[in-house]
Amino acid sequence: MTEPTRDTPRDPIRDNPRDNPRQGRIRDINGPIVTIVLPGIRNGEQVRIGELGLFGEVISLRGEEAIVQTYESTEGVRPGEPAVGLGWPLSVELGPGLLGGIFDGVQRPLEKIALQSGDYIRRGLDVPALDRTKVWEFEPNRELEPGARIGPGTVLGTVQETQTIVHRILVPPSLGGELDELAPAGDYDLEATIGRLRDAQGHTHRLKLFHRWPVRKPRPYLRRDDGVAPLITGQRVIDTFFPQLKGGKGAVPGPFGAGKTVVQQQVARWSNADIVIYVGCGERGNELVDVLETFPQLDDPYSGRKLMERTLLVANTSNMPVVAREASVYVGITMAEYYRDMGYDVVMLADSTSRWAEALREVSGRLGQMPVEEGYPAYLASRLAAVYERAGRVETQGAGSGSVTLIGAVSPPGGDFSEPVTSHTKDIIETFWALSKELADARHYPSIDWVTSFSGHVHTAAEWWHQEINRDWERRRTEALALLARDAELARIVNLVGPEALSSAQRWELEGAALIKEGVLQQSALDEVDTFCSPRKQFALLDLCLFIFRRGAALIELGVPVQELQQLPLLARTRRCKSMFNSDQVDQIEALKADAERTFEKIRLEYAQASASSAGNV
Amino acid sequence: MSIKEYRTAAEARGGLLVMKHTPGVAFGDRVLIKDHGGGRRNGQVIRASDDETLILVFEGVEDLDLESTWVRFLDEPVEIALSPELLGRVFNGLGEPKDDRPPILSNIRRPVGGSAINPAARTYPREFIQTGISTIDGLNSLVRGQKLPIFSGSGLPHNRLAAQIVRQARLKDEDTSFSVVFAAMGVSYADAKFFRDEFASSGVLRNVVMFINLADDPPVERLTLPRTALTAAEYLAYDLDRHVLVVMTDMTYYAEALREVATSKGDVPARKGYPGYLYSDLAEIYERCGRIHQRHGSITMMPVVSMPSDDITHPIPDLTGYITEGQIVLSRELHNQGIYPPVHISPSLSRLMKDGIGKDDTREDHPRVAAQLYALYARALETRNLASIIGADELSERDKRFLRFADAFDQRFVGQGEAEDRSIEATLNLAWELMSSFPRDTLTRMSETDLAKYYQGAD
């Protein structure tokens, strides 16, 4: 018997051995949780519910019953209405046309949905993520000849997805064999065949510009690698004090209004990643609009092109159905892995993972599962860990190197970091940017608290800084943190016994710490100049502040009164420096340092003369 | 499915009624309940299955008996009738008249549950609203389409402040005032009357729709009231092109009603007995506010949230703060000093301020004035705190200046008359007057140009 050549698309996700969709009926509707009777359906299978055809997913089976979580509101659905099993798990479409777009929690394109259903989202809409009518210019990989052995991750060719991003068309992870044919250069739509591959069993597979992947299954790679390079975000308190690596995992916890979203948006804007995936998970609609309206206008500081060309958004706003919120994080991370497979450095921002965890809690509560802490199910910690585990720097199946950095906002109730989501997250991540209400209330932004935040990547980052920027980076960083620690100690003393109890040297320490806080740590996202700060400028500012502090301290030791130093106009100028000079004007900051050097030298000489003459008078 | 009646009540507890064998009833549908005395109550299906239907009874299940209770399934969602006649009227949480006038007749009927706005259809709110209140306009500006709650406590003047804002709010260079949707949940008769009189005396009553559920009205009705009110607001904004200001008071009573029902449903509690879905539930309400592409009207929202025991970390203000675009926080301390409106600026915030102020909207120095005032006030509060420990006499000259600033700021910038409608220029000029008590070099948030133009100090 000869195996027929399959010319129907063999889609690893949707090619289901069971031919017909199965139909069953609805038995119970409890908010987003619907019980259906449908023998033979699989766990994880996609289902369409009721006459409206709402989308959902089987989350557990019990005899002939299946429990379905629906991604859409079940208002108006009745027991007895049909339920149809689709045969495949929740999956996403991966191919050119993702960048620049905004998708809902199950990857439906929201801009297209707006065209079809107006300002409010209608239910039961089945709109594919990728535009089938769009034609892409495909450039085949010239190194591939028919007969070549190809496997998962082999680059079949490229498509210029946006001006900045070349989309590499890869053999999907589960396929491998011999290349039968590869299409010549030309214009193709997504459904067109751009190649054929014969697998070990002799089946022929049609290859297209896109494929599907089930979101709950991590995409395979060859090997995990350690992170080597810092993710530069242009934010001083991050890059200089609590650095993140490309491929790292991080969290930004903080009470409401402390600045989590701003931190994430700043990373989305200014980080030196190739691709940015921003998942608005249970947060405000207007925050996504902000990105949608501003990113097409902003220039990427590295490529010079518009930021939107490397960005894609996943949106499940707080008023959208809760279950799709749970899905949105998986949808986002799968797309991130896909671009990593192409060899890119991807950053995924999830705002907020607490809302994701609450979606888990909501579903588990409706299922009557035993809660363990604050209503959360026992599997909260393992689910969180599994999501973060999908980040990382890897050697891809195509033997390139790529990374996914995952940074999640955490919204602890009442700002209490001991609550379950924050504390479990803290155990998983390596970089912790803890936002403080006190700092935010005092409008010290970003309100990243230098005492409670940490980074496990300082030594790795130091290698990069020492090589690229300055050999003194780690030393300066430590010096600044020590000064800030002294400041906290002295503040306690002042609060007990008043400022008069401090020595001149101690007062100068307070002044030095204030300089670090205002001149280095504080960085307004709204300041046109200071919103992004290059590593060189970061170092120059830090170096300047510490230099002033050290030289001042030396003068005080000689007996110069601290008041004289506190009045130096140079201190105000140093505080303003960050907004006066942009990242190309680092020489100006260095010039200011030279100025400071002269000023201090002058005071020293004057003082030495004065004390010499007074000594002479004795 | 059509209208059907059943007498199969099996259980009644905590606002809930369980019906047996009512096949084919849709989740979310409206029902009418006839009790033993012939009285009518309204309800909504909140769980539907083959053998059992769970009904939320808005008027409560007090003194229902199981035998003689009839339930009529109306085969329609909970909805209200909408027409321009809404304006000037008073309704309850279900949209039934409360003013002895006939119900609204209209063939426009919409489900009160609403549906989610597609984020891709939103427009970012950026039009500055002048409220005439310095702490808001100057430091926590409100823009059209924003949701900005007032966090308050019992006995604090949040109602007076809300009323003052309704009276004074307008776009900077426009005279058109807002249409107002007023939603009262669980408030006292006196509070409701206060607002009514306010609207009447400022002559806006023709432009106001009120939805009222008083403290002694059935609590379960509070669950639909804000939804009904917002459905009316959406109609006014998007069908009639009006700019709508929605005042909702008090969200705390709303959340308490929700907790009551959740508890009797047996929902797993998250914090302080509130169900885990309180966040999403509140978000469904608050996120109905905003601006939409190519629609002329808008919905701006000002909910009042009273903080139980003045605790901002209590789940209701906490979850509200996580959803809204900032908050105006009232302080008991300032109130006790006789300062009105007692806005505590440190925890107050407006997240949408950034795009609504500055050169083209208010004045070029505005963003930096706000940042500078905040920085000075933060330092001033630290100093005040220090002075309370070691005594003001022990402070340095520098610190004493901060102390004087703190007092002047509270008295003159925060404090203003209830009828005082300050223009944004007046607010900014007052800010400069106060800041000019500091040496020029202290004002590091200001640009050189600002200082040259507005600084009034000696050096």
Ligand SMILES: Nc1ncnc2c1ncn2[C@@H]1O[C@H](COP(=O)(O)OP(=O)(O)OP(=O)(O)O)[C@@H](O)[C@H]1O
């Ligand atoms: N780096 C920054 N520069 C300037 N302003 C900032 C900065 N960070 C935060 N802010 C201010 O703080 C406000 C609140 O920040 P943000 O919206 O990021 O808070 P959040 O922690 O995400 O709150 P929520 O949990 O409620 O979403 C912003 O609207 C902005 O005004």
Ligand SMILES: [Mg+2]
């Ligand atoms: Mg946020």
